[in-house]
Amino acid sequence: MPLNETHRAVGRRSFLALTGAASIGALAACSPRAETVASAEPAGRLPSGAPPPGTKLSIAVRTTQLQLGPAGLEDELPFTVSDWPNLNAGPDIIQGFRAHSIDLAVNAGIPPIQAQAIGVGAKIVAVQARDSPSYVFATAPGSDIRSAADFRGRKIGFSQGQAQGVVVLRALKRAGLANKDVELIGLPSTQFLTALQSGQVDVAPLGEPTLTKYLTQYGKDGARGIKTDVADLLTVLWAPDEVLKDKAKAAAVRSFVPLWARGVAWAWENTDAWIDTYYVKDQGVTREDGRRIVASLRRPRFPVSWDKAVAWEQESADLMAEGGFVPEQDVAGLFDRRFEGLAAKAVPARYRETS
Numbered sequence: 440m441p442l443n444e445t446h447r448a449v450g451r452r453s454f455l456a457l458t459g460a461a462s463i464g465a466l467a468a469c470s471p472r473a474e475t476v477a478s479a480e481p482a483g484r485l486p487s488g489a490p491p492p493g494t495k496l497s498i499a500v501r502t503t504q505l506q507l508g509p510a511g512l513e514d515e516l517p518f519t520v521s522d523w524p525n526l527n528a529g530p531d532i533i534q535g536f537r538a539h540s541i542d543l544a545v546n547a548g549i550p551p552i553q554a555q556a557i558g559v560g561a562k563i564v565a566v567q568a569r570d571s572p573s574y575v576f577a578t579a580p581g582s583d584i585r586s587a588a589d590f591r592g593r594k595i596g597f598s599q600g601q602a603q604g605v606v607v608l609r610a611l612k613r614a615g616l617a618n619k620d621v622e623l624i625g626l627p628s629t630q631f632l633t634a635l636q637s638g639q640v641d642v643a644p645l646g647e648p649t650l651t652k653y654l655t656q657y658g659k660d661g662a663r664g665i666k667t668d669v670a671d672l673l674t675v676l677w678a679p680d681e682v683l684k685d686k687a688k689a690a691a692v693r694s695f696v697p698l699w700a701r702g703v704a705w706a707w708e709n710t711d712a713w714i715d716t717y718y719v720k721d722q723g724v725t726r727e728d729g730r731r732i733v734a735s736l737r738r739p740r741f742p743v744s745w746d747k748a749v750a751w752e753q754e755s756a757d758l759m760a761e762g763g764f765v766p767e768q769d770v771a772g773l774f775d776r777r778f779e780g781l782a783a784k785a786v787p788a789r790y791r792e793t794s
Contacts, residue, residue, distance in 0.1 A: 485777040486690035494687045495521040498695070499532060499544040500676070505716050506702035509709070515698060518691040528627060530600040533559055536679045543682070543692055545699075547602030548673035548748070551773045552756045556765040560680035562775035565696045565782045566748045567674040567703065568740045568792055572667060574606045574644040577653055579635050580660035584642055587614035587667055590621050596631045596643030597623040599764050602671045603631075603644040605755050608762060609669045610644075618762050635662070647732045648724045655728070672751045676782075683775060696778060697785030703739045704786045741783040742792040745774055 496518060498504070504523045507513040524541055526532060529550030535541030536559055543564075554561050578584045584593065587610050598604050611618065624640050631643040632653060642665065645653060654662060676699060682688045706713040710733050718729030742748060752770045760767045783791045 483686075485693055486686050487693075488690060490518045490690035490694060491687050494518040494691045496542040496682075496688060496691050496695070497522040497524060497540060499524040499526045499535065499541050500699065501525055501527065501721075502545070502706070502717065503699050503702045505721060506706055506713075507698065509712055509716060510702050510705035512698050512701060512705075517694050528601060528629060529553060529598075530627060533557075533561075533600070536561055539679075539681075541679075542688060543676060543678045543695065545674060545676055547671050548675055548752050548755060549602050549605050549759075550600060551675065551677055552752065552759065552765060552768070552770060553600045555768055555770070555773060561677050561773075562680060562683055563675045563677045563748075563773055564683070564692055564775050564778040565676035565699060566742055566745055567700075567782070568672055568742050568748065569674070569737060570670050570672065571737050572669055573671050574603060574646050574669075575650050576610070576642050576665040576667065577631075577635055577645045577650060578642050578661075578663050578665060579638045579640065580657045580662045581638075582641055582661065582663070584663075584665060586665060587611070587616075590614060590642065591616055592621065593641040594622045594624050594639070596626050596628075596634055596640040598626060598628045598631075599759070601628050603628050603646075604764075605758060606644050606669050606671055608758050610667045612758070613667065613669065647735075648718055648722045648728065651724055651728045651732060673748055693778065693781065696781045700741055700782035700785045700790075704790050707739055707790075739790055740792040741786055741790055743780045743783045744793075745776065745779050749774055 498520055501523070507516065524535065526535060526541070526544070527546070529546050530553075532541060532544040532546055532550060533554050535544070536554070551561060551563055576587070584590070590611065595607055596603075597607050607623070608618070611621065624634065626634055626640070631640070631645060632649065634640040635643055635653065636657065650664060654664060676696060678692055682692065706717070710730075714726060714729035714733060718724050718732060719726050724732070749771055752773065756765065756768050756770050759765045
């Protein structure tokens with residue numbers, strides 16, 4: 440499938456064209472430090488009781504959907520899930536928020552930055568941290584790329600609205616390369632495979648189980664994985680401001696956060712069941728590959744304090760602003776700290792990050 444004309448080398452603020460957001464001119468007119476609707480804190484204290492009868496949320500968290508039943512947590516859900524949209528790409532979630540079709544979602548830390556840049560008000564309500572790389576740079580079949588230093592002059596798949604985009608920027612920086620030293624090809628991550636297979640990009644960051652599927656099919660043709668030490672630190676639950684300002688829905692979100700964390704912990708402690716449920720039946724990889732993927736992971740961690748997460752998010756926003764992809768922004772307002780530590784309190788101490 441050829442890339443259409445919108446899939447081009449990334450220029451200043453071109454993520455707006457890729458995600459269908461506001462015009463470049465409108466964003467360029469913003470003050471040096473962006474002030475948006477996303478910077479306002481939801482009013483009032485976090486509801487402490489159960490959500491009232493009839494409360495419904497549409498939740499785009501596929502893994503939790505699959506974990507609740509086998510983990511025995513389904514009966515503890517005190518509200519109705521009206522829909523489980525099987526969406527996980529940041530731009531798709533942002534559009535779902537704008538269309539009022541998604542109330543809560545899981546993503547990396549980058550989509551909230553993009554949302555704030557285009558005036559979509561949403562807040563982070565839970566944080567999971569990791570310090571090991573979750574993406575590997577896959578090369579096109581027959582490529583001679585052996586390390587990140589070989590990226591110079593190459594075409595790199597680049598999705599600015601997703602974690603993969605900042606992984607690329609961080610990898611280039613650590614390799615001593617500037618953005619201008621490579622050709623960043625603006626694509627949603629769902630098109631990375633097509634672009635790699637056709638040779639329209641030389642390299643693109645892939646996560647599991649997509650990486651395993653790709654290398655299984657194209658490794659014999661010279662495709663390979665290039666590992667770096669770049670970690671995408673955060674996985675977050677986040678919700679639109681309008682959801683968090685609704686007392687009933689905010690109570691439902693508060694009750695969901697502990698179940699989300701407990702589901703993650705269950706998957707870590709029940710690897711055979713999780714491999715079968717998720718990697719084999721849902722993602723279509725072999726049980727052997729599922730075991731290898733799980734063995735490469737580290738124990739999940741839920742920070743008691745969000746200070747480190749806020750600092751990492753700010754560093755990422757600054758890196759994106761430096762490349763001209765978003766205006767400068769203060770990310771502190773992206774975190775609804777009424778929820779801080781709620782996920783950590785729901786899991787055993789071995790899953791908590793206290794420093």
